[in-house]
Amino acid sequence: MSDMNQWLHEKLLELNVTDSMKQPDGFTRLSYTEEEKSAHQAFRSIAEELELDVQSDQAGNLWATWMISTDAPTIATGSHLDTVHNGGGYDGAAGVLCSLASIKIMKDEGITPQKNISVVCFASEESARFGVSTIGSKAVSGLLNQDELADVPDADGITIREATEHFGLTWETFNQAERRIDELESFLELHIEQGTQIEDQGAEVGVVRGVACPIRLKVTAYGMANHTGTTPMNKRIDAFAGISPLIPFVEEQANQLNQSSDLPLVATVSTVHLKPNAMNVIPGEVQLGIDIRSVDDSLKRELADRIMTYCKNREKESKFTIEVETLVDNASIFLDEDIQQKLQKACDQTGYRAIELDSGAGHDVMNMAVKWPSGLIFIPCKEGISHHPEEYASIEDLYKGSLVIAEYLRIETGVEHENRNRNHRTS
Amino acid sequence: MSDMNQWLHEKLLELNVTDSMKQPDGFTRLSYTEEEKSAHQAFRSIAEELELDVQSDQAGNLWATWMISTDAPTIATGSHLDTVHNGGGYDGAAGVLCSLASIKIMKDEGITPQKNISVVCFASEESARFGVSTIGSKAVSGLLNQDELADVPDADGITIREATEHFGLTWETFNQAERRIDELESFLELHIEQGTQIEDQGAEVGVVRGVACPIRLKVTAYGMANHTGTTPMNKRIDAFAGISPLIPFVEEQANQLNQSSDLPLVATVSTVHLKPNAMNVIPGEVQLGIDIRSVDDSLKRELADRIMTYCKNREKESKFTIEVETLVDNASIFLDEDIQQKLQKACDQTGYRAIELDSGAGHDVMNMAVKWPSGLIFIPCKEGISHHPEEYASIEDLYKGSLVIAEYLRIETGVEHENRNRNHRTS
Numbered sequence: 001m002s003d004m005n006q007w008l009h010e011k012l013l014e015l016n017v018t019d020s021m022k023q024p025d026g027f028t029r030l031s032y033t034e035e036e037k038s039a040h041q042a043f044r045s046i047a048e049e050l051e052l053d054v055q056s057d058q059a060g061n062l063w064a065t066w067m068i069s070t071d072a073p074t075i076a077t078g079s080h081l082d083t084v085h086n087g088g089g090y091d092g093a094a095g096v097l098c099s100l101a102s103i104k105i106m107k108d109e110g111i112t113p114q115k116n117i118s119v120v121c122f123a124s125e126e127s128a129r130f131g132v133s134t135i136g137s138k139a140v141s142g143l144l145n146q147d148e149l150a151d152v153p154d155a156d157g158i159t160i161r162e163a164t165e166h167f168g169l170t171w172e173t174f175n176q177a178e179r180r181i182d183e184l185e186s187f188l189e190l191h192i193e194q195g196t197q198i199e200d201q202g203a204e205v206g207v208v209r210g211v212a213c214p215i216r217l218k219v220t221a222y223g224m225a226n227h228t229g230t231t232p233m234n235k236r237i238d239a240f241a242g243i244s245p246l247i248p249f250v251e252e253q254a255n256q257l258n259q260s261s262d263l264p265l266v267a268t269v270s271t272v273h274l275k276p277n278a279m280n281v282i283p284g285e286v287q288l289g290i291d292i293r294s295v296d297d298s299l300k301r302e303l304a305d306r307i308m309t310y311c312k313n314r315e316k317e318s319k320f321t322i323e324v325e326t327l328v329d330n331a332s333i334f335l336d337e338d339i340q341q342k343l344q345k346a347c348d349q350t351g352y353r354a355i356e357l358d359s360g361a362g363h364d365v366m367n368m369a370v371k372w373p374s375g376l377i378f379i380p381c382k383e384g385i386s387h388h389p390e391e392y393a394s395i396e397d398l399y400k401g402s403l404v405i406a407e408y409l410r411i412e413t414g415v416e417h418e419n420r421n422r423n424h425r426t427s
Numbered sequence: 428m429s430d431m432n433q434w435l436h437e438k439l440l441e442l443n444v445t446d447s448m449k450q451p452d453g454f455t456r457l458s459y460t461e462e463e464k465s466a467h468q469a470f471r472s473i474a475e476e477l478e479l480d481v482q483s484d485q486a487g488n489l490w491a492t493w494m495i496s497t498d499a500p501t502i503a504t505g506s507h508l509d510t511v512h513n514g515g516g517y518d519g520a521a522g523v524l525c526s527l528a529s530i531k532i533m534k535d536e537g538i539t540p541q542k543n544i545s546v547v548c549f550a551s552e553e554s555a556r557f558g559v560s561t562i563g564s565k566a567v568s569g570l571l572n573q574d575e576l577a578d579v580p581d582a583d584g585i586t587i588r589e590a591t592e593h594f595g596l597t598w599e600t601f602n603q604a605e606r607r608i609d610e611l612e613s614f615l616e617l618h619i620e621q622g623t624q625i626e627d628q629g630a631e632v633g634v635v636r637g638v639a640c641p642i643r644l645k646v647t648a649y650g651m652a653n654h655t656g657t658t659p660m661n662k663r664i665d666a667f668a669g670i671s672p673l674i675p676f677v678e679e680q681a682n683q684l685n686q687s688s689d690l691p692l693v694a695t696v697s698t699v700h701l702k703p704n705a706m707n708v709i710p711g712e713v714q715l716g717i718d719i720r721s722v723d724d725s726l727k728r729e730l731a732d733r734i735m736t737y738c739k740n741r742e743k744e745s746k747f748t749i750e751v752e753t754l755v756d757n758a759s760i761f762l763d764e765d766i767q768q769k770l771q772k773a774c775d776q777t778g779y780r781a782i783e784l785d786s787g788a789g790h791d792v793m794n795m796a797v798k799w800p801s802g803l804i805f806i807p808c809k810e811g812i813s814h815h816p817e818e819y820a821s822i823e824d825l826y827k828g829s830l831v832i833a834e835y836l837r838i839e840t841g842v843e844h845e846n847r848n849r850n851h852r853t854s
Contacts, residue, residue, distance in 0.1 A: 084703070084705060084707075084708065085703055085705070086703070127705075127706060127707060128705055131706065133707075193657065194653075194654045194656075194657035194658075195654075195657040195658065195659070196662070212656060214655075214656065214707075216706060224812075225814065225815050226621075226811065226812060226813065226814065226815065227621045227622075227787070227788055227813045227814050228641075228693060228695040228697055228718045228720065228787075229621075229639060229641065229693060229718070229720045229786075229787035229788035229789065230620065230621035230622040230693075230786070230787040230788045230811065230813065231621075231622065231693065231787075231811060232622070232691055232693065233678070233681050233682050233685060233691075233692075233693055233694075234682075235623070235811065236695075238678065238695065240674060240696055240697075240699070241674055241675055241677070241678040241695075241696065244671050244672075244674035244675055244696075245671075245672075245675055247667060247668055247671035248668055248671055248672055250668070251660070251665065251668040254660050255660055255661075258660055264659055264660075265660075266655060266656060266657075266658065266659065266660055267660075268655040268663075268665065268668075268709055268710075269667055269668065269671075269710075270655055270667075270704075270705065270706050270707065270708060270709060270710060271701065271704050271705065271706055272667070272699055272701050272704065274698065274699050276511070276512055276513070276814075277697075277698050277699065278511060278512070278554075278555055278697065278698065278814075279554065279558070279643060279697050279698055279716050279718050280511075280554065280560075280641075280697065280718060280788070280814070281511065281697060281814050282695050282697060283695075283696075283697060284815075289706050291655045291656070291706050291707060293655070293656045359656075359657070360654070360655075360656035360657040360658075361654055361656035361657045361707070362656065384653070384657065384658060384662065385651075385653060386653065386654045386657065387652065387653065387654050387703075387705075387707070387708050388651075388652050388653065388711075
């Protein structure tokens with residue numbers, strides 16, 4: 001293993017606070033927990049080894065800066081280190097690791113950029129704990145509605161406010177993590193693809209054009225809880241039996257819409273809560289959570305409309321009532337075209353074949369893109385598996401990603417060099 | 428309000444450890460909790476007021492005995508005081524209350540029976556805490572498999588063994604609660620109907636012929652958890668979308684079987700557990716709990732077979748795997764015909780119109796019936812609602828039930844009197 005690959009391997013373990021990436025239960029580092037904090041400590045150590053200046057902001061994001069001059073503009077690159085329950089060690093960590101590695105590559109090559117470069121480790125990107133995603137990058141971009149969030153609880157009833165204060169932050173100053181527009185020039189995130197388009201198209205890197213933000217619906221059906229043994233079939237209002245045909249309907253309609261559109265749509269009934277969820281009681285209330293994504297916002301809205309119409313019709317023909325609530329409806333984000341071109345150029349110069357694609361998942365970059373010119377690159381991950389203990393990206397692909405970031409940073413910071421040969425690919 | 432109605436009203440409140448039966452959240456007295464114990468204390472106080480001898484057995488059941496002679500046989504009547512989560516104050520409590528009231532009626536009338544009469548308050552009838560029902564009456568009837576149960580946990584991980592010991596019992600002697608066959612002569616339970624057949628047929632009391640014991644199935648579908656946003660529709664194995672057509676299928680098939688049978692069948696998909704049940708993850712595993720009941724065991728098995736065939740076919744035509752596990756398959760119980768006749772006679776003599784019907788729910792009596800001649804009578808409850816805060820039975824109906832039990836006890840204990848007029852009905 002080359003020195004750089006060895007370094008990536010070691011630092012990947014460190015960022016995951018583990019001595020082996022093979023974990024049957026994966027990694028669980030929820031938002032603003034001790035586990036996330038331990039990973040942040042590892043980030044701090046590695047950044048300090050690279051002689052970066054590490055600062056924590058008021059939202060718990062870490063900024064590790066290669067400070068060239070206080071007069072020079074600052075460009076940033078990074079991702080996050082928190083995970084879902086039993087997630088993988090690459091979603092987020094890959095971007096943080098490759099950003100740090102790109103600094104190492106530049107430093108090892110004796111380059112001095114003409115701009116400051118910050119590697120940022122955003123806090124709490126995943127929504128697994130509070131149902132709210134990208135808290136850290138929302139704060140940086142000024143998109144966080146602190147009042148709305150303060151009392152949002154996790155499964156144990158601990159609120160975001162309590163969790164952040166327990167994390168060592170001060171809720172009153174949380175939103176001071178916002179950066180002024182002139183404090184940053186641009187932002188780049190690297191992430192694992194969480195899909196297989198790069199591999200399917202025989203490429204090595206993906207340059208992302210748009211990020212498909214979700215529409216999320218909460219569908220609640222109200223029936224009548226009653227004893228399963230004593231309530232005749234014709235006297236029951238079973239909320240679960242009543243609403244359940246909606247579940248395959250969502251899948252069918254998504255497939256149908258995909259046939260008539262160039263841009264893909266995905267839709268999932270991903271959560272269910274039954275009341276009382278007891279073997280001898282007829283379900284009196286069912287709540288389904290539906291996640292709909294496409295970079296084509298009109299396609300998302302078409303499916304949401306079909307679901308609402310379906311629920312209205314079900315309600316008319318049956319005894320139970322149905323409510324449909326829109327939890328989230330965010331327009332999709334298109335990334336900066338100039339940065340996309342520079343990323344394409346960085347791939348060309350490092351000799352890696354890049355494809356253009358869209359992101360089905362939200363990432364910190366979608367917040368940063370609202371305020372600053374921003375870019376997103378994908379590296380492949382095994383079989384597209386993510387949010388799962390089997391999530392995996394090879395050290396080779398992490399190395400490629402690091403080289404592409406380093407090359408992009410050279411272009412952005414005015415230290416571009418001659419076209420490189422492809423030796424890096426096998427190092 | 429007559430004295431007896433006033434007494435029933437007061438003692439109903441006492442047994443429910445409340446000062447009002449109107450509780451928006453109902454009553455929650457789970458198995459072997461402090462709440463069940465408080466209700467048991469109330470039972471003890473009332474029984475002692477009636478000058479009964481109260482003993483607790485090794486399983487936590489209470490036996491309040493009107494002891495005539497140690498040489499005389501003992502007949503028993505009773506029910507339970509534990510509830511489901513947010514249940515009503517009549518399921519179980521009605522039977523305990525009416526049994527106590529029947530003793531008061533007999534004592535007030537100066538009757539001395541020729542047999543001992545025990546009012547029994549069984550511990551832990553509901554399965555809401557441990558997924559195991561009728562623990563107390565199983566122990567009395569010698570039907571409890573203590574080894575299998577010891578480590579069964581509740582939602583907080585507390586095992587039955589731990590809960591019973593915390594309740595003040597000794598696990599090693601738990602099964603000594605079993606009564607020898609010669610220790611009891613017969614058993615009678617009164618329960619709220621939890622249905623509307625009595626009312627629908629214009630009657631006042633139900634004499635139960637059979638108890639429909641359930642078949643319970645656990646159906647687990649295994650798909651592949653993955654990111655909802657990045658996994659194209661054609662690359663996902665969504666366990667929830669895959670198995671969900673089974674939910675309306677169960678309802679349809681139950682309705683279909685009911686059309687071709689005289690004995691009713693009920694079937695419910697009453698529980699669901701999704702893994703990971705997170706908005707941005709495709710369901711990787713779904714567990715459905717199905718409860719099937721009929722006094723016609725062949726009808727139950729027919730539906731279970733259809734469900735298994737359906738699952739096999741679904742598995743063949745899709746990528747996910749399905750396991751079907753039979754959690755419970757108990758043959759239905761037919762109650763003692765002689766006791767049914769005596770109950771019918773008791774209804775005739777008190778002037779209440781009784782119908783014959785089956786019980787869709789399991790009760791303590793189904794265990795007692797395995798060992799002793801046993802009977803079950805139902806009184807109406809409002810709209811058949813049970814296991815719900817709105818569960819309700821009128822004081823008038825509780826009084827009717829008490830009179831029928833008292834009359835039955837007279838018949839059983841050899842102190843039968845002349846045909847009574849119908850004045851009791853309006854008292």
